[in-house]
Amino acid sequence: MNTLVTDASKAGASVGLAGDRITINGGRPLTGRIEVRGAKNLVTKAMVAALLGDTPSLLRNVPDISDVRVVRGLLEVHGAKVLDGDEPGSFVLDPANVESAHMADIDAHAGSSRIPILFCGPLLHRLGEAFIPDLGGCRIGDRPIDFHLEVLRRFGAIVEKLPSGIRMSAPNGLEGTKVELPYPSVGATEQVLLTAVRARGITELKNAAIEPEIMDLVNILQKMGAIITVDTDRVIHIEGVERLTGYTHTALFDRNEAASWAAAALATSGDIFVGGAQQAEMLTFLNVFRKVGGAFDIDDDGIRFYHPGGDLKPVVIETDVHPGFMTDWQQPLVVALTKAQGVSIVHETVYEQRFGFVDALVEMGASIQIHKECLGGHACRFGQRNFNHSAVISGPSTLHGADIEVPDLRGGFSHLIAALSAEGTSTVSNVGIISRGYENFITKLKQLGADFVLEG
Numbered sequence: 001m002n003t004l005v006t007d008a009s010k011a012g013a014s015v016g017l018a019g020d021r022i023t024i025n026g027g028r029p030l031t032g033r034i035e036v037r038g039a040k041n042l043v044t045k046a047m048v049a050a051l052l053g054d055t056p057s058l059l060r061n062v063p064d065i066s067d068v069r070v071v072r073g074l075l076e077v078h079g080a081k082v083l084d085g086d087e088p089g090s091f092v093l094d095p096a097n098v099e100s101a102h103m104a105d106i107d108a109h110a111g112s113s114r115i116p117i118l119f120c121g122p123l124l125h126r127l128g129e130a131f132i133p134d135l136g137g138c139r140i141g142d143r144p145i146d147f148h149l150e151v152l153r154r155f156g157a158i159v160e161k162l163p164s165g166i167r168m169s170a171p172n173g174l175e176g177t178k179v180e181l182p183y184p185s186v187g188a189t190e191q192v193l194l195t196a197v198r199a200r201g202i203t204e205l206k207n208a209a210i211e212p213e214i215m216d217l218v219n220i221l222q223k224m225g226a227i228i229t230v231d232t233d234r235v236i237h238i239e240g241v242e243r244l245t246g247y248t249h250t251a252l253f254d255r256n257e258a259a260s261w262a263a264a265a266l267a268t269s270g271d272i273f274v275g276g277a278q279q280a281e282m283l284t285f286l287n288v289f290r291k292v293g294g295a296f297d298i299d300d301d302g303i304r305f306y307h308p309g310g311d312l313k314p315v316v317i318e319t320d321v322h323p324g325f326m327t328d329w330q331q332p333l334v335v336a337l338t339k340a341q342g343v344s345i346v347h348e349t350v351y352e353q354r355f356g357f358v359d360a361l362v363e364m365g366a367s368i369q370i371h372k373e374c375l376g377g378h379a380c381r382f383g384q385r386n387f388n389h390s391a392v393i394s395g396p397s398t399l400h401g402a403d404i405e406v407p408d409l410r411g412g413f414s415h416l417i418a419a420l421s422a423e424g425t426s427t428v429s430n431v432g433i434i435s436r437g438y439e440n441f442i443t444k445l446k447q448l449g450a451d452f453v454l455e456g
């Protein structure tokens with residue numbers, strides 16, 4: 001089968017829309033080298049942080065993914081300028097003319113993104129008001145924003161719920177506060193950081209998330225002039241300052257993308273060098289990858305992930321906040337676990353509904369049962385609450401081709417891996433969603449020798 005896509009720009013352009021379909025002839029090992037760039041879950045926040053400076057920022061290592069395009073659009077509707085920087089994949093972000101935007105424009109640009117909630121702190125400081133439309137994001141549970149709203153109220157914001165969204169105002173400015181999060185939420189921690197750095201006085205945040213992407217955001221804010229202390233036991237202190245300047249920063253690599261390609265190498269019995277991947281941020285993933293029977297070689301410029309031959313082994317894992325096993329790593333890994341010799345258990349403790357993607361794998365021949373009980377060893381907050389959040393995977397199974405539809409970003413990538421590792425031909429529809437977080441994945445699949453046809 002010949003691929004229809006011949007260059008990166010065309011691939012990026014054509015896989016931008018939900019509804020795109022790819023037909024894959026499975027069973028070929030993926031082999032070769034691909035590069036990962038800046039982390040989606042840091043770059044998008046770093047772009048928002050630029051609103052806090054009174055001079056332009058320069059952000060390098062920006063991936064060409066649709067979530068970045070969404071944030072760019074949102075910055076532009078708020079009057080910020082986003083220009084090409086000094087090298088490909090870099091942005092100059094100039095917040096000099098920031099202004100309020102209409103709810104309808106924000107809504108139109110936000111699409112399914114949850115990023116608008118993180119504009120609130122910076123906009124309240126700059127303009128005294130902010131609007132957020134109804135928020136989208138991947139369909140992986142309710143994904144409420146109650147922590148965010150509570151945090152903003154604590155800083156002194158007035159929150160009004162309107163039929164079209166939420167309006168916030170801070171007529172008297174924002175004041176440092178003490179907050180303890182009910183759960184170490186990534187987004188709510190970022191909310192506190194982006195708001196506290198310019199609030200009056202000191203903020204103490206307990207039970208903070210400490211993911212590497214959050215630490216890189218802290219690096220950025222420090223470059224801008226912020227004073228942030230990360231203590232032991234998930235406590236962060238922020239001393240508010242009156243002004244912040246722009247930053248120059250190279251974004252941390254995308255460890256979720258790197259883990260996805262690693263799982264693809266394992267599931268297809270392949271050998272992929274992921275340029276840009278670093279060991280420290282992937283420590284937990286690497287341990288599990290090795291326990292399953294995968295092999296890796298760590299180099300200064302990336303990590304080689306490969307199937308060394310022999311049987312894959314079953315594992316018991318629980319997803320968790322950092323430094324635990326990331327929830328975004330489980331979906332691609334589950335595909336590899338369908339090929340392991342024995343019974344694996346994956347207990348999802350971060351999101352209550354993140355196993356929707358397994359229906360397609362079962363259709364393709366996998367043996368996976370989903371349970372409401374906490375099966376990983378520890379009781380989590382989803383136990384006894386009717387959430388299907390534990391998976392039992394019995395292997396090895398031979399997957400066969402099927403017509404499947406991408407449900408969300410990470411589940412979607414796992415469907416691609418399943419189709420690539422299956423016997424026969426699969427049609428995967430709705431692959432446009434994958435371009436939210438995987439830069440040029442069609443071009444990368446081609447580089448790795450995948451056999452497919454893209455229909456747009």
Ligand code: EPU
Pocket residue numbers: 040041042114138141142143144145146147148149183184185186187188209211256327328350351352409410437
């Ligand atoms: N939660 C609440 N209320 C809130 C906020 C969160 O109950 O106000 C709950 C969530 O429902 C969830 C848990 O807290 O059960 C954790 O959510 P968190 O806030 O940590 O997640 P997030 O900030 O919305 C980010 C990433 C996710 C990643 C999670 C966990 C971005 C844009 N998204 O989401 O990434 O899975 O942290 O690490 O940074 C992805 O990349 O595919 C993705 C979903």
